Amino acid sequence: MVLRTLVMKASTRTLLREGDGSTVRRTVLPGGLRIITEQVPGVRSVAFGIWVAVGSRDETAAAMGSAHYLEHLLFKGTSKRSALEISASIEAVGGDLNAFTTKEYTCYYARVLDVDLPLAIEVVSDVVNDALILPEDVEAERGVILEEIAMHDDDPSDVVHDEFASLLFADTALGRPVLGTVDTIESIPRAAINRFYRGRYKPQSMVIAAAGNLDHEVVVKLVKKAFGHYLDETAEARPARKRGQRVKHGLGIKVINRPTEQAHLVLGVPGPARSDERRFALAVLTTAFGGGMSSRLFQEIREKRGLAYSVYAFSQGFADDGMFGIYVGCLPGKVKTVLEVCRAELQSLVSGGLTRDEIERGKGQVRGSTVLGQEDTSARMTRIARSELHDEPLLSLDQLLAKIDAVTPDEINAVAGDLFNTPPRLAVIGPFADETVFTERI
Numbered sequence: 474m475v476l477r478t479l480v481m482k483a484s485t486r487t488l489l490r491e492g493d494g495s496t497v498r499r500t501v502l503p504g505g506l507r508i509i510t511e512q513v514p515g516v517r518s519v520a521f522g523i524w525v526a527v528g529s530r531d532e533t534a535a536a537m538g539s540a541h542y543l544e545h546l547l548f549k550g551t552s553k554r555s556a557l558e559i560s561a562s563i564e565a566v567g568g569d570l571n572a573f574t575t576k577e578y579t580c581y582y583a584r585v586l587d588v589d590l591p592l593a594i595e596v597v598s599d600v601v602n603d604a605l606i607l608p609e610d611v612e613a614e615r616g617v618i619l620e621e622i623a624m625h626d627d628d629p630s631d632v633v634h635d636e637f638a639s640l641l642f643a644d645t646a647l648g649r650p651v652l653g654t655v656d657t658i659e660s661i662p663r664a665a666i667n668r669f670y671r672g673r674y675k676p677q678s679m680v681i682a683a684a685g686n687l688d689h690e691v692v693v694k695l696v697k698k699a700f701g702h703y704l705d706e707t708a709e710a711r712p713a714r715k716r717g718q719r720v721k722h723g724l725g726i727k728v729i730n731r732p733t734e735q736a737h738l739v740l741g742v743p744g745p746a747r748s749d750e751r752r753f754a755l756a757v758l759t760t761a762f763g764g765g766m767s768s769r770l771f772q773e774i775r776e777k778r779g780l781a782y783s784v785y786a787f788s789q790g791f792a793d794d795g796m797f798g799i800y801v802g803c804l805p806g807k808v809k810t811v812l813e814v815c816r817a818e819l820q821s822l823v824s825g826g827l828t829r830d831e832i833e834r835g836k837g838q839v840r841g842s843t844v845l846g847q848e849d850t851s852a853r854m855t856r857i858a859r860s861e862l863h864d865e866p867l868l869s870l871d872q873l874l875a876k877i878d879a880v881t882p883d884e885i886n887a888v889a890g891d892l893f894n895t896p897p898r899l900a901v902i903g904p905f906a907d908e909t910v911f912t913e914r915i
Contacts, residue, residue, distance in 0.1 A: 485693070489869050497857055497867060498689040502697065503706035505677035509861045510692050511684040511853050519685030520854035521593045522582035523601045524862050526680075526711060527673040529653075530576045530646035530791075536661055538653015539669045541574040542618060546666065547581065548572070549610040551603040554596070562596050570596070574651055577714060577791060578862055584851055587686035591695055594683075598699035601679075606670060611663040619659070622652050629729075629737045629902040630783070630802055636727050637739035637900035641796055643723035676704055678711040682858035685850040714792040714863070719743070726899045728908040736805045736903030740815055741798025742892050747790030748865055751891075753876045754884040755797070759788045761827050761835030762818075763799060769822075769831065770799065774814055780807050792863070797892055805903050812899075812911065823893050826886040839877050844870065 482503060489497040494514040501507050532539045549556045563570040568585035581601050583593040625631055635650045642648030653661075683692050697704070722743050745751050763770035763786025774784045781803040788797045801811050827835070846852050847870060860867040868876070899911060 483693075485689075488867050491869055492871065495853075496689075499861065500689070500693050502676075502693075502704060504704055504708040505711070506679060506681065506696075506700065506704060507861055508681040508693055508696055509857050510682070510687055510689045511857050512687055512689065513685050513850060513853060516686050516850060517587055518584060518850050519587050519590045519593070519683055519687050520582060520584045520850040521590060521597060521683045522580050522681075522854055522858055523597055524680040524682060524858045525579045525581075525601070525674055526577075526678045526714065526862060527579060528575050528577040529649060529651040531673070532646065532649070532669075534646075534649070535657065536665055536669070537649050537657040538618070538651075539661060539666055540579055541651055541653065542614070542658065542661065542666055543670055544572045544574045544579055544581075545614045545618060546606055546610060546670075547600050547604040549607070549614065550605050551599050552605065553599055553603065559596060559600060562592065566592065568593065576647060576651060580855075580858070582851070582854070590683070590685075590687060590692070594692070594695045595699050598696070601674065602700065602703045604670065606663065606667045608663050611666060615658060618652070619655060622655060622658065625652060629731060629733050629735075630800070632729070633737040633739050633800070633900050633902045636729060636902065637741060637798060637898065638796070640723050640725065640727045640898050640900050641741065641743065642794070643721045645720045647720055647791060647794065648723075675708065675711070676700060677708045680858050680862045682854045682861070684853035684857065719746075719794045724896060724898065726908045726911050727901070728905050728911070729900075729902045730905055731902055732904050733902060734804075735802045736808045736901060736905070737800075737802050738808065738811070738899060738901045738903075739798045739800050740812070740897050740899050741796055742895055742897050744788050744795035744797040744892060745790060745888075746793055746795050747863065748792075749790065749795070751884070751888050752790060754880045754888045755788050756839050757832060757835040757877065757880050758827065758885050758888055759786050759797065760838045761831040762786050762822060764835070765838055767834055769818060769827075770815070773818055774801065774811060778810075778814065780811050780814065805905070808901070808903070808905075809910070816897075819893055819897070822889050826882060826889065829882070832880075832882060832885065836877055836880065840874055843873055843877070 483500055485500040487498050495511055497511045499509045529540050548559055563583055566589045568583055570583045572581040581597050583597050585593045639648045681696050770784055774780045781801050783802045786799050799815055803811050
């Protein structure tokens with residue numbers, strides 16, 4: 474699906490007017506740069522972000538970690554500002570400046586007082602558009618990222634999720650770690666990172682998002698000024714990430730033998746893509762089944778049996794695929810029992826569904842988290858940016874709540890049946906020499 478065709482002149486329209494008085498407006502500049510804002514009454518802050526439609530799934534296998542590496546390097550200096558000047562400029566006004574990389578996009582953002590929005594736009598735009606990527610900075614940051622990987626690897630509760638994704642998505646980019654590996658980070662040359670930057674970081678591949686006490690037209694004017702000659706009026710907007718065919722899925726069990734005090738496991742299956750209409754039913758199912766202290770999994774595994782301290786269910790959607798899983802951290806000697814309980818509860822979920830009380834609790838939790846999650850400007854900025862970046866309809870808060878309320882027991886049962894009509898995959902980290910001990914339970 475083509476996101477936008479060539480835009481010959483700037484076009485602006487109002488997307489939403491919320492009941493709390495907030496207004497979402499969107500402008501597309503010539504060349505395809507998209508600017509979306511939410512004016513929020515009664516606040517004194519603004520969150521501003523530049524979202525780039527590139528993530529770890531856009532890397533080659535040999536260059537794993539490039540997108541995240543680049544995220545680090547963009548803060549090392551531009552032709553106008555040193556690394557110190559970049560951070561000091563925002564911190565001097567009490568603001569926050571940061572970035573993050575995912576499998577499908579990268580975001581650079583600042584949150585500041587409303588009067589400091591012009592500064593935030595200028596600094597973040599400079600960071601994104603004019604990074605120097607100097608050889609000495611590449612080498613210095615290489616060591617920092619290797620430390621970050623080491624820190625990540627020291628936490629098996631995080632690593633097991635990477636191992637599960639690697640198992641579930643097999644030999645595809647979705648299965649690779651966002652941070653890359655020690656081998657790839659040590660070997661990526663500066664020239665490859667620079668090519669990645671110059672080739673991917675184009676205005677037509679970006680979404681500018683801001684939320685808070687702002688004026689949309691002022692934001693558009695400031696963005697135009699900050700981007701300046703980087704705007705290419707002859708360019709065509711980048712198509713949205715392709716949807717449709719699911720990626721190749723792996724099967725089986727993956728055991729990482731480590732002398733940990735706890736065993737960490739993720740048991741899961743492929744799930745719906747991000748835009749799938751079943752996502753509302755899946756959200757209620759995931760929450761009711763394993764999303765809180767009153768959830769079925771928490772009650773069975775922790776409260777009734779004392780088998781684990783941490784247990785939860787999760788789901789995540791991508792453009793063309795998704796996942797659903799259960800995480801448990803427990804003593805190694807309890808893993809067999811934990812797996813038996815998980816399998817029994819999954820079978821009960823498919824055969825008997827959730828009770829009406831469980832569904833209502835699940836709906837209440839999803840409703841509450843949806844509303845409370847929109848209480849700050851950063852969350853609001855994120856919501857409108859993702860909608861625009863993924864070319865998905867922006868629903869009002871009332872529409873979202875109505876979608877959640879409309880979920881029926883039959884829809885939940887159908888989602889559960891669809892999810893678990895395939896063998897579950899299991900990733901385990903712990904003191905286990907081989908996988909045979911788990912085979913009969915999977």
